[in-house]
Amino acid sequence: MKLIRDIIEQLETPRDQRPLGSGWLSGTMALLAALTGLLLVLLRWYPETFSYPQIAFVHSSGYVTAFLRFVLLAGYALSLLSLILSRRKALGWAALGLSVIASLMATTQPQHAGEAPQSLYFGLDYFIVNVLLVGFLFVPLERFFPARGDQTVFRAEWQEDMFYYLVSSMLVQVLSFVTLAPANFVNAQIPLDDIRMHITNLPFFVQVAIIMAATDFVQYWVHRAFHTFPALWHFHAIHHSTKKMDWLAGARMHFIEIAVLRSLTALPMFTLGFKPEAIQAYLLIVYFYSSFIHANIGWKLGFIERFFVTPRFHHWHHGSDREAIDINYASHFPIYDWLFGTHHLPDEAWPENYGVVGDSVPRGYWRQFLYPFNHQRWKKAPDGASNPDT
Helix, strand or coil, X not given: CHHHHXXXXXXXXXXXXXXXXXXXXXXXXXXXXXXXXXXXXXXXXXXXXXXXXXXXXXXXXXXXXXXXXXXXXXHHHHHHHHHHHCCCCHHHHXXXXXXXXXXXXXXXXXXXXXXXXXXXXXXXXXHHXXXXXXXXXXXXXXXXXXXXXXXXXXXXXXHHXXXXXXXXXXXXXXXXXXXXXXXXXXXXXCCCHHHHHHHHCCCHHHHHHHXXXXXXXXXXXXXXXXXXXXXXXXXXXXXHCCCCCCCCHHHCCCHHHHHHHHHHHCHHHHHCCCCHHHHXXXXXXXXXXXXXXXXXXXXXXXXXXXXXXXXXXXXXXXXXXXXXXXXXXXXXXXXXXXXXXXXXXCCCCCCCCECCCCCCCCCCHHHHHHHHHCHHHXXXXXXXXXXXXX
């Protein structure tokens, strides 16, 4: 649709073409507010379907209604401001239209909403909380401390990565089941009661540290396997296909890779007897940490880089330069790369380019989903154009 194309083009306007007072910022914020309001209304209409049980306390806190009113008012005000200031009206009209729809829906609620809880649910609220918390944390950091100053928030392919973000959030129930399946099997087959008893009695912070070390050790070898074996690499290439690094880039992962990586990495965490609060603390840390190491943040962290994975360390892993190939597999502790000969972090330097060598991965979520099963289709022709018939 022409309106959608106009909206995307306006969002991706280069920074030097959208000075303060051009209406771009107000239009972008208006669209974000309107979409947030619409999603919140859908969540209120069908909480039994779109609510993630582990964060149900958010709905019962009483702040959701106040926040909904705030974002809808912000959507109206900012969209009108954008329409006044901007010569391009797509963002303003889209935000205003969505705000009106969300407001009308908010005044009514289906009688069946919330009456019967369902065993199948989708984490729409999980997605909203993720975007608000993680996005509002890292977007300003990338703006004020960028590794690449010419990169905008809405860089090329941002909508694809946001869709990956949405899919992984909405399928949180399926992913949780897949993640726990191997651990449940191990717990049923292998007696680990003595080990669990000792670990359970350890202090909280010691448990969290052990979880991080154990999961990162497993993750290192699983991650390295995805780079070593061609059948696995075709799945992992999706994650490496992004040519711009930011907090959204970490979301671009094939569903099969997510299932394999999470289920194997989680084995130590769910089999060795760690307390639930230690596991929850680790999950919170790793969630923000994953966004951090992918983010377009150019901090120089000095000696900290020797002990912890930083954006610069992980950006080298995503580099497509010759010296960046098959290095830096760890997600938390670089010591594993030191021990197993894959560490690479030149002083002060960052990779020049990102992406997959040869640029063989197609664009678009569904094409990327099918790519590992028929990667030959997307080999590049000699002139550099995609040749699906080879």
